[in-house]
Amino acid sequence: EDATxxxxxxxxxxxxxxxxxxxxxxxxxxxxxxxxxxTKGSCLLFFPATAEGEFDERTEHEGSKAIEEKWIARIWRHQYRVPPPYGLDEDYGDHRALES
Known part of the structure; x- marks a missing residue:
């Protein structure tokens, strides 16, 4: 994936x-x-990278067609910080921002 x-x-x-x-x-x-x-309220956690940080093809996945509505929230942890507009700006979560 692109580092940006x-x-x-x-x-x-x-x-x-x-x-x-x-x-x-x-x-x-x-x-x-x-x-x-x-199942409402449950979650699925998986690690799509090897210990060396390479993509693990075994974790390729797909959603089967839902006969009714399907709602999910997806959370990713990336190798590097994701800059805006896709990620959070540099001040988010920075303890220095709380001190000022």
Whole structure:
């Protein structure tokens, strides 16, 4: 990935915001295959990089077509800070900003 967008994704969290009874699974074809059914309030954490920081192809995934609505919140942790407009500005979370 481009370093201006944070480089390699190191961790991904998918938070499922509603139940989906038909379809809508998150499928990892190279891990089993493994399918995770969306359940409201649950989350899925996975690490799409090797210990060396390279993309781990086993974590390629896709969402199957949901028969009803599927709502998720996705959180990424990247290798580098993601600058605006995609990430937070430099003052966010900086303790020095709180002291002034």
């Amino acid at each position: 967008r944070g480089g390699q994704t190191l961790a991904t969290v998918l938070v499922y915001l509603n139940d989906v009874d038909q379809g809508g699974t998150t499928a990892f074809g190279r891990l089993g295959p493994l399918e995770v059914r969306p």
